[in-house]
Amino acid sequence: MISTVVAPDQVLQQLNWRYATKKFDPNKKISAEVWKTLEQSLVLAPSSFGLQPWKFFVVDNPELRQKLVEHSWGQTQVVEASHLVVLAIKKDINDADVDHYIEKMSEVRQVPIDSLQGFSNVVKNFLKNPPVKLDEWAARQVYIALGQLMTAAAMLEIDTCPMEGFNPIKYNELLGLTEQGYSAVVVCPLGYRAADDKYAALPKVRFPTEEVVEYI
Template identity: 70%
Template sequence: MTSVVSPDQLLQQLHWRYATKKFDPTKKIPQEVWEALEKSLVLAPSSFGLQPWKFFVVTNPQTRQQLVAHSWNQTQVADASHLVVLAIKKEINDAYVDHYVQHMASVRETSVENLAGFGNVVKGFLTNPPYPLDLEEWAKRQVYVALGQLMTSAALLGIDTCPMEGFAPAKYDETLGLTELGYASVVLCPLGYRATDDKYAVMPKVRFPQEEMVQYL
């Protein structure tokens, strides 16, 4: 398959991307661009394809301003065009696996019975894993895969992002009502356009040399 994006274009956008410290609150992401970014989240890979998450897009300006105090006073959560709260599903049980298998059967036009073996493997992994497994930690690792896909997709579309762990998850869960919905916030990602006076935008990207970070065995 021919590359849709050239290697040079990919690297150019990854060099362009940085954790935006100051967003321009007057600039909004066009709807068609946002829809593509939203779909990039839905298309993110996860272990077994289970998608043990939900992505909450906070749109109310008053709520977002309220969240600044729960984000170490970082104003990106209020100033960015969009704010995504990436959260884990608190309970991944047999019923959830059955729901996923039923959906898979519908999408792939097969029977649930044909997928019973797969469903049993997943249930076995969750209840009797081959190694010590904390399901919440496992789900959090899946969320970071989705975060990476969102950030890369945004960079390719010329949209700025700022991944943020500097916030109080319990306060976010309380403010947004996530606990009652069965979810817990893990990481934030404001998206939008960098402010022209964000000094970090022009700072050289600091990374260890490639030969120090990549080793062939």
């Protein structure tokens, strides 16, 4: 029998426990230790080429979070949750971003930068001829990071609510993202569900496995 760090049934239990939390308990806060783990789940998220075309903005300012409610379709999770993360793409990714990444790779792996030239060329050629618009490609990477954040949160019994129901233009404006070269893609409040959130007890509605998974 192959041993695992976490029991398979425990993983499924936590994934079933997770739901898109509609109402958070504003009095319950994520501890610094747990938050550090969640923060690192974002830092460690995989991306195409490992390029990390993103930045994650944690909105701590209560007044700023209150201003975001009207630009979030009135969803109060953005103020009730313990933490609010705005996941954003880096706009206009270019060769300079690749060079920055290659320099970091050379430093971390302690290899000559010249030995990475071939890989650098591959990535730069991709940026010149992407299969989709670069902003769309970057957004896909952001969703990978979102998935990792939500899974890590579920394993720690931290509630989340991924949100696309917001006005990115207003978010960019209020948070000063545009001048930094970023644009909001998706928002994720994190915290602890309120005891009276009626959605917590609802069973998940999922199609049968055989309908969504096919072995070829």
